[in-house]
Amino acid sequence: MQKKYLLVIIVLLSSLTGIRAQQVIPSSILTVQGRAFSEVPGFHRVDTIKYHNIPPAVKKLYAHAAGLFITFRTNSAKLSIDWETADAALGNNSTPIMSRGFDAYVKEPDGWRFAGVARPQLKKAESSYTIVENMEKTEKEFLLYFPLYKELRSFQLRIDEDASFSPTIQQFDKKIVIYGSSIVHGASASRPGLAYPAKISRSMHADVINMGVSGNARMELSVAQMINDIEGVDLIVMDCVPNCSPEQVTERTFAFVKELRKRHPNTPILMMESIIRQIGNYNLEWKKKRHKQNVNFRTEYERLLAAGYKNLFYLPADHLIGDDYEGTIDGTHPTDVGFERMVKIIQPKIEEILDLKSKM
Structure with a gap:
């Protein structure tokens, strides 16, 4: 019996030693x-x-x-x-x-x-x-x-x-700042590395700065002033339309870009429409709101161009999460499939912009 207890003690001690041996x-x-x-x-x-x-x-x-x-x-x-x-x-x-x-x-x-x-x-x-x-x-x-x-x-x-x-420490030759809503923040990827900024970072070997703020990307000037302090930026992506009311889009877009240009006068800015929210398939109010958000955003983009602002690029919402109504978890936030579809459209646009920048 004593031998049996001694054996149990030895096994327990060995187990504990194994745990500590790290x-x-x-x-x-x-x-x-x-x-x-x-x-x-x-x-x-x-x-x-x-x-x-x-x-x-x-x-x-x-x-x-x-x-x-x-x-x-x-x-x-x-x-x-x-x-x-x-x-x-x-x-x-x-x-x-x-x-x-x-x-x-x-x-x-x-x-x-x-x-x-x-x-x-x-x-x-x-x-x-x-x-x-x-x-x-x-x-x-x-x-x-x-x-x-x-x-x-x-x-x-x-x-x-x-x-x-x-x-x-990773050495990157390009820096991209993405400011936006919960979709930029990462909802609803299954794991952190599948949010679309992370996927683009790995694919392009770029320093992609995730500035997503879930439900709160409303183009406040104080946020633009903070972004202005980021150094060495090669591209700023504005994926913030989903969190703004149509009225806020009209009231704030021009001023936000104008503020960014104070410290980033020549940095390319990619302005992205809101994804087509599948929650609006049958909810007519959501469908109307999303449509008005993007219409107003396009109007402000054109107004900026007319005012002489350069290096502005525009990405429509068409096909961003696919056309089969299976790209989101809740009608708004992409699944991993939705994020992969977004990357296949957003990344080529980013590469095109950066290629143009390198030739200037």
């Missing part, structure tokens, strides 16, 4: 990438104390980690993460992984390949998860996207005890 990599040694400004508190996208004139709802959303990521190299066979978000609440049209989880990719010769996700606890703000395990012990470069719809409070990585580890 390196803990603190977030402090990693460089947060994908945000507009280097001096930002925590894992926020914007220093909202500095930009105190931004509306309170917009400030709260810029505390979300949408579009932020880290990269690093390791030969660990296992990659785990411990993290805490501001709370455990979830939206009714989002997955827990997209909202509060992480999304990992490994760099291959032909680009970044999906490796695994970190699934959050559903009832607690603190979570721990093994993203991927049983890998070959060869050195790989990882890209890890942060949660899209939560303020990330803290995180640490865990790797094999004897594994190598080195932070990396």
Whole structure:
């Protein structure tokens, strides 16, 4: 009997030793990438104390980690993460992984390949998860996207005890700022890396700054003034029509572009219409509103051209999420299929604009 208990104790101790035999990599040694400004508190996208004139709802959303990521190299066979978000609440049209989880990719010769996700606890703000395990012990470069719809409070990585580890920083030759609604923010991708700004970033190897603010992209001048402080911008994308009333589109578009031109006088600006919301298939009021939003946006674009503004480009909503009525989760927010369809139209337009810019 004593031998049996001794064996149980040895097994338990071995198990505990196995758990402890890991390196803990603190977030402090990693460089947060994908945000507009280097001096930002925590894992926020914007220093909202500095930009105190931004509306309170917009400030709260810029505390979300949408579009932020880290990269690093390791030969660990296992990659785990411990993290805490501001709370455990979830939206009714989002997955827990997209909202509060992480999304990992490994760099291959032909680009970044999906490796695994970190699934959050559903009832607690603190979570721990093994993203991927049983890998070959060869050195790989990882890209890890942060949660899209939560303020990330803290995180640490865990790797094999004897594994190598080195932070990396991606070098991009172009910077694209995308300002917009919940669709830019990432609703309703299944995981962080499938939001359309992230997909374009990987595909084009571009520094794509996600400035989406769910439900609150209303072209306030204070937001344009903040965007004006972003340096080295090659293209600004305005995908903000969905959150503006038709009247706001008329009242604010011209002034917003005029404000941007104070600090970005020659930077190309791509003005995108609102996607055709499938919620308007039978809801006539939604259909009427969306149509009026885009009509007014086109009018303001033409008014800007007539006033002499240059390097303005326009992208109609036609076919952005497909024509089979199967591109959204709720009639408004794209599924992964919807986002893929958007990228197939938006990316060629971006490449065309940047190609023209390079020839100027």
